[in-house]
Amino acid sequence: MTPRLTAFIHAAGPVTLSDQDIGQTIRDAVNEAKQEAMQDAREAQQEVRDAQQHVRDAQQEVRDAQQQLRDARTADQRGAANQAMMGAQQALREAERALREASRQSKSAPPFVYTSQPPNDSRPMIPGEAVDIAIGFFVTCAVIIVGWPISRALGRRFERRGAPAAIEVGVTDQLQRIEQAVEAIAIEVERISESQRFLARLQEKSASTLE
Numbered sequence: 031m032t033p034r035l036t037a038f039i040h041a042a043g044p045v046t047l048s049d050q051d052i053g054q055t056i057r058d059a060v061n062e063a064k065q066e067a068m069q070d071a072r073e074a075q076q077e078v079r080d081a082q083q084h085v086r087d088a089q090q091e092v093r094d095a096q097q098q099l100r101d102a103r104t105a106d107q108r109g110a111a112n113q114a115m116m117g118a119q120q121a122l123r124e125a126e127r128a129l130r131e132a133s134r135q136s137k138s139a140p141p142f143v144y145t146s147q148p149p150n151d152s153r154p155m156i157p158g159e160a161v162d163i164a165i166g167f168f169v170t171c172a173v174i175i176v177g178w179p180i181s182r183a184l185g186r187r188f189e190r191r192g193a194p195a196a197i198e199v200g201v202t203d204q205l206q207r208i209e210q211a212v213e214a215i216a217i218e219v220e221r222i223s224e225s226q227r228f229l230a231r232l233q234e235k236s237a238s239t240l241e
Contacts, residue, residue: 053236095111095115
């Protein structure tokens with residue numbers, strides 16, 4: 031790629047700076063909201079795990095009360111064991127109810143929805159028509175710069191028809207290189223135009239989504 035074409039591409043690039051700022055702001059806000067949603071999900075999972083642990087503890091208390099009832103020998107011991115059994119069963123029912131509630135809340139959590147208003151950008155936005163005009167101007171300059179050596183080569187060719195064949199071969203090689211350079215310029219211009227159209231569509235979609 032020629033230095034002039036490289037300079038042209040760098041000069042045309044900054045016109046999308048404001049779009050990039052808006053996109054980065056939206057991405058940062060979405061990432062922050064996603065992190066908050068993930069934190070809420072982790073807290074809900076922790077509540078479920080705590081409820082499961084409470085259920086296991088209550089089940090262990092029931093087993094201990096059953097063992098105490100089996101080991102009872104007197105009426106007082108059996109009465110105390112029965113009270114312990116009822117208390118353990120009540121604790122188990124409450125723990126199971128808390129587990130069901132935590133599981134229900136974890137599964138029925140509302141979907142994550144995030145809306146944001148992008149910050150006001152005081153910098154002037156460059157219209158797409160102005161960008162197209164600038165691209166056309168630079169392309170015209172590039173064609174003129176490339177076409178000038180072509181015209182000189184053709185002029186020398188017509189003036190020196192009686193020159194050796196080696197000179198004509200050199201001119202042909204030069205014309206081929208110039209043709210390849212022109213094709214490369216056309217490809218780069220098409221890529222730049224496509225990127226401009228894509229950014230314009232992306233900006234419209236972002237605006238419609240935020241509204």
